[in-house]
Amino acid sequence: MNELSVIRQFSKQIETQFDVQKTTLYKNNQLIIGAAVDKVSIEYYQSIPQTTVFREGNSSVLVTLLRIKNEKYMIILESKNRKAFDGLETKYMIDEIKKLGKRLGEFE
Amino acid sequence: MNIVLLADKKIRKPFETAIKKDPEITLVGVETVIRGNTMSRIADHHNPHILVIYKNVPEKDGITIEDTISFLQMKRPNMRIIYVYGNISDHEDFFVKVESLTASGIYDIINSTDLDQIIKCIKVPMTEEDIQNIVDDLRKSETEHLIIEDDDLIDISYDELALDFPSVTAETKFNIDDVLVISEQSKEVETINIGVAQLQHHNGCTHTSLEIASLLSKKGNVAVVFADYETYERLAVYHGINPLSVQDGLNYNGIDIFPYSKREDLSGTYNAIIYDFSYLRDEQKLTFEKCDVKILLASAAEWDISTLIKYVEYNNADYIRNINILIPRVSPSKFSKYSKRFLKSGVRAYRLHNSPVWNAPNADNLNIYKRILAPYTVKPAAKSKRKLFKIK
Numbered sequence: 001m002n003e004l005s006v007i008r009q010f011s012k013q014i015e016t017q018f019d020v021q022k023t024t025l026y027k028n029n030q031l032i033i034g035a036a037v038d039k040v041s042i043e044y045y046q047s048i049p050q051t052t053v054f055r056e057g058n059s060s061v062l063v064t065l066l067r068i069k070n071e072k073y074m075i076i077l078e079s080k081n082r083k084a085f086d087g088l089e090t091k092y093m094i095d096e097i098k099k100l101g102k103r104l105g106e107f108e
Numbered sequence: 109m110n111i112v113l114l115a116d117k118k119i120r121k122p123f124e125t126a127i128k129k130d131p132e133i134t135l136v137g138v139e140t141v142i143r144g145n146t147m148s149r150i151a152d153h154h155n156p157h158i159l160v161i162y163k164n165v166p167e168k169d170g171i172t173i174e175d176t177i178s179f180l181q182m183k184r185p186n187m188r189i190i191y192v193y194g195n196i197s198d199h200e201d202f203f204v205k206v207e208s209l210t211a212s213g214i215y216d217i218i219n220s221t222d223l224d225q226i227i228k229c230i231k232v233p234m235t236e237e238d239i240q241n242i243v244d245d246l247r248k249s250e251t252e253h254l255i256i257e258d259d260d261l262i263d264i265s266y267d268e269l270a271l272d273f274p275s276v277t278a279e280t281k282f283n284i285d286d287v288l289v290i291s292e293q294s295k296e297v298e299t300i301n302i303g304v305a306q307l308q309h310h311n312g313c314t315h316t317s318l319e320i321a322s323l324l325s326k327k328g329n330v331a332v333v334f335a336d337y338e339t340y341e342r343l344a345v346y347h348g349i350n351p352l353s354v355q356d357g358l359n360y361n362g363i364d365i366f367p368y369s370k371r372e373d374l375s376g377t378y379n380a381i382i383y384d385f386s387y388l389r390d391e392q393k394l395t396f397e398k399c400d401v402k403i404l405l406a407s408a409a410e411w412d413i414s415t416l417i418k419y420v421e422y423n424n425a426d427y428i429r430n431i432n433i434l435i436p437r438v439s440p441s442k443f444s445k446y447s448k449r450f451l452k453s454g455v456r457a458y459r460l461h462n463s464p465v466w467n468a469p470n471a472d473n474l475n476i477y478k479r480i481l482a483p484y485t486v487k488p489a490a491k492s493k494r495k496l497f498k499i500k
Contacts (some may be wrong), residue, residue: 006208039197040475043440043459047447051282055291056482065282098284
């Protein structure tokens with residue numbers, strides 16, 4: 001299984017198990033999966049100090065960053081539900097993201 | 109004149125609508141993808157005087173835009189080709205494209221998606237000099253290092269507003285486990301009041317106010333109020349107008365501009381009022397605080413950052429967390445370092461990009477303004493546009 005398959009598998013899994021409708025992943029500012037995000041949002045997301053949930057209008061966006069050796073990954077999970085990414089659910093999601101990080105580390 | 113459009117399908121409708129308004133131009137065909145038979149359809153079936161190609165037209169069957177241009181130039185050497193590059197976010201990419209197109213004798217290269225500009229180019233071809241001027245301007249701004257290209261907040265998990273050295277300038281390690289929640293409430297207003305101020309002089313307060321006005325003027329009536337009368341006076345004088353003759357306001361590039369003394373007369377007339385406070389003086393602070401959207405320009409230079417830190421630290425947390433800080437002239441890495449600490453305390457900051465022409469703002473700056481204004485919906489009552497002296 002290559003890196004892209006692992007990412008796709010993660011995306012499918014996270015969208016099935018949680019209230020997530022869209023997964024976007026950037027590796028070193030290159031879009032790997034999902035829809036492209038504008039430059040300003042990328043810059044804003046890169047400056048988050050920790051996993052961050054943005055509640056905007058009727059939707060929510062969870063953004064987190066992974067650093068694996070010299071590679072920087074940005075994961076953007078979008079939900080159409082403003083109340084998504086709450087409490088325990090987010091903890092489980094972060095666990096899944098960490099598992100993804102371990103698997104991606106095997107390719108570096 | 110007959111034209112054919114070669115562009116992604118989402119361009120088609122607005123393009124057709126704009127072209128229909130001009131009786132001199134006839135759209136004889138639209139191709140929404142480059143594939144095997146596209147070139148012969150354009151050359152033999154449509155055979156237009158002008159072909160308008162958009163940069164991101166989808167390519168299939170391994171045939172590229174370059175292949176298409178090269179083939180059409182051979183087959184129909186008299187067909188004019190207009191290339192719509194769109195807004196420039198990567199200068200190098202634009203330079204490479206210009207070099208390749210001009211080498212093929214194509215000088216109609218439009219660095220905008222504005223349909224009026226495209227129609228203008230259809231009617232009046234660009235010259236080699238025109239495109240060279242665009243490139244020179246971009247290169248000049250780079251060499252001057254002017255380009256560093258490359259609501260409400262509901263506090264759930266913010267740190268206290270205790271920004272000090274070295275916490276702001278120190279590298280912060282990303283923490284994946286803790287979750288920060290930034291929540292914005294949607295708001296509906298009849299007139300949106302936007303206050304733009306600056307912590308130090310010459311951070312581009314008036315320029316930013318006019319850029320925002322330029323963005324909003326496409327959707328409604330916008331007024332800009334200059335709090336600094338000297339700025340208002342100088343603008344009039346620059347355009348050869350006696351300031352005394354425009355005491356009631358003036359219209360510049362479709363935007364109504366007023367001196368601060370006229371601000372009370374504007375309610376009910378505009379969808380958006382932008383107050384350019386310039387350097388924020390104590391007597392204007394209350395008006396700034398009352399604005400729906402508050403924007404503060406601040407320098408992040410080594411000799412200025414402490415002013416910003418003190419401003420954040422010494423003001424009320426609710427007030428500070430409702431301000432959008434715009435930082436010009438800062439590198440992405442430096443900005444990211446500062447912003448991490450600001451965000452942790454619930455303070456939002458954005459990095460402004462170089463944008464020399466206020467009525468054609470940089471696309472990234474427009475995205476920043478759109479992001480700041482996103483929570484607001486303006487539900488306007490009936491407005492009337494004033495008749496003001498126009499600067500042409």
